[in-house]
Amino acid sequence: MEKKTGYHIITYRFRLYCPHKSWLLETKAIYNQALTFYLELLLKKPELTELSSGRQIMRKLELLSVGARGQDKESVEYPLPVEKLPLYFRRAAINDAIRICRSWKNRDFSLEALSEKSNEKDRKALRASPVFYQGMYKDFTNTSISLKLWNGEKWVWEVCDVDTCGRGFPMEGRMLSPVLKLSGNRAMLHVPVKEKVEDTRTVKERLLAGGRICAAAFPCNDCLAVLIVVDKDGRCTRSLFIRDGKELAHRKKQLLNRIRRNRAAMGIGPGKEGFGKGLEEENKHLKEKIRNLTDAYAHKVSRRIVDFCEEEGIQILVVPNYKQSMDLNQMGYLSATSYDWLGRRITQYLRYKAFGRGIVTTSVSTKGIASTCHICGEPVKRFNGENRPGRNYYGGKNFICPNGHRGNSYFNEAVNVGKRFQKEEAALVKGNALE
Numbered sequence: 001m002e003k004k005t006g007y008h009i010i011t012y013r014f015r016l017y018c019p020h021k022s023w024l025l026e027t028k029a030i031y032n033q034a035l036t037f038y039l040e041l042l043l044k045k046p047e048l049t050e051l052s053s054g055r056q057i058m059r060k061l062e063l064l065s066v067g068a069r070g071q072d073k074e075s076v077e078y079p080l081p082v083e084k085l086p087l088y089f090r091r092a093a094i095n096d097a098i099r100i101c102r103s104w105k106n107r108d109f110s111l112e113a114l115s116e117k118s119n120e121k122d123r124k125a126l127r128a129s130p131v132f133y134q135g136m137y138k139d140f141t142n143t144s145i146s147l148k149l150w151n152g153e154k155w156v157w158e159v160c161d162v163d164t165c166g167r168g169f170p171m172e173g174r175m176l177s178p179v180l181k182l183s184g185n186r187a188m189l190h191v192p193v194k195e196k197v198e199d200t201r202t203v204k205e206r207l208l209a210g211g212r213i214c215a216a217a218f219p220c221n222d223c224l225a226v227l228i229v230v231d232k233d234g235r236c237t238r239s240l241f242i243r244d245g246k247e248l249a250h251r252k253k254q255l256l257n258r259i260r261r262n263r264a265a266m267g268i269g270p271g272k273e274g275f276g277k278g279l280e281e282e283n284k285h286l287k288e289k290i291r292n293l294t295d296a297y298a299h300k301v302s303r304r305i306v307d308f309c310e311e312e313g314i315q316i317l318v319v320p321n322y323k324q325s326m327d328l329n330q331m332g333y334l335s336a337t338s339y340d341w342l343g344r345r346i347t348q349y350l351r352y353k354a355f356g357r358g359i360v361t362t363s364v365s366t367k368g369i370a371s372t373c374h375i376c377g378e379p380v381k382r383f384n385g386e387n388r389p390g391r392n393y394y395g396g397k398n399f400i401c402p403n404g405h406r407g408n409s410y411f412n413e414a415v416n417v418g419k420r421f422q423k424e425e426a427a428l429v430k431g432n433a434l435e
């Protein structure tokens with residue numbers, strides 16, 4: 001079967017540092033002023049939304065608000081109340097107004113919703129983050145970008161620092177217009193990138209073409225991921241253990257200890273009132289650091305997995321479906337450290353990262369993958385070193401089954417993932433033959 005090419009859009013999220021933070025807020029405010037004006041105009045002229053293309057609606061809105069080229073400003077029917085708004089900023093705001101209007105079509109969209117009287121949620125849905133079209137930004141590199149910002153009086157070019165947050169700058173693909181996201185003290189730049197996908201065939205189409213698969217498991221203690229390559233006869237031909245777990249656990253523990261110390265220092269008691277304000281702030285910051293650290297590892301591990309699949313010429317990657325509800329009692333101490341969450345995060349990132357490189361990701365049920373023997377299917381006992389094997393010892397690195405099969409628990413888990421997929425695959429291909 002021939003490969004099908006296609007495109008997908010992924011969003012890169014960069015941290016933005018602007019020397020004049022207030023200008024970002026001013027810019028967002030003026031953007032939404034224009035957006036609200038166009039939303040109101042669309043309400044006054046509902047016939048416009050009947051036009052088929054967004055481009056036609058935009059043309060009409062522009063004629064009504066700024067007039068045709070060379071037209072006398074006085075004769076414009078609904079003059080735009082925002083002076084000196086750059087053309088491309090206006091167009092971005094109009095496009096957002098059309099998008100919002102369409103999404104509200106079947107709801108009670110009225111001037112009422114735009115007014116101060118409406119509830120916060122509705123008003124929020126009628127606001128948007130500024131989109132910087134071509135001409136509103138320049139000199140975009142992995143360390144800085146120039147943005148055209150409103151400083152309250154006029155439009156100025158401002159050079160802002162960019163932090164790619166360890167993810168790297170999109171080297172391939174076409175960068176689309178960046179979006180400025182402001183939340184609390186933090187400014188982010190979301191950059192959609194349109195990338196070519198060499199192979200967009202489905203799992204079924206790929207299976208019919210034959211080939212090897214890669215099965216993965218995420219034990220997430222000292223070992224963050226195990227990969228095995230399985231050929232079409234079910235033989236495991238290669239394996240890879242990604243062991244960064246200790247390092248991550250260590251860095252996480254350091255941060256957790258600082259949080260614990262701060263909490264103890266903030267302890268309730270005489271003379272401690274009002275003392276903990278700074279420490280509370282610090283703890284918030286530390287918790288964010290833990291989140292970012294875990295996230296960075298999830299990105300790193302998923303990148304490594306995709307690289308491995310590419311080196312091995314893998315087209316189908318099989319992962320456990322962590323979206324299914326897990327029996328948390330069965331997870332033992334793993335749940336207490338929320339490591340299962342890391343596995344879920346890795347599989348989320350894997351889906352789009354792998355797809356971008358022509359590898360399709362599919363998932364199988366997590367039921368029993370860690371607790372049964374991959375050779376005979378009997379329940380296993382797990383243990384570490386000299387410890388006595390036990391059924392509930394879920395962290396154990398080694399396993400043993402009643403029939404005497406033994407080995408590495410993580411490897412066992414990955415093989416079970418691969419086996420489960422091959423069982424389902426047989427049904428999938430068979431189903432295809434019947435169609």
Ligand SMILES: [Zn+2]
Pocket residue numbers: 373374375376377378401402403404405
């Ligand atoms: Zn066995």
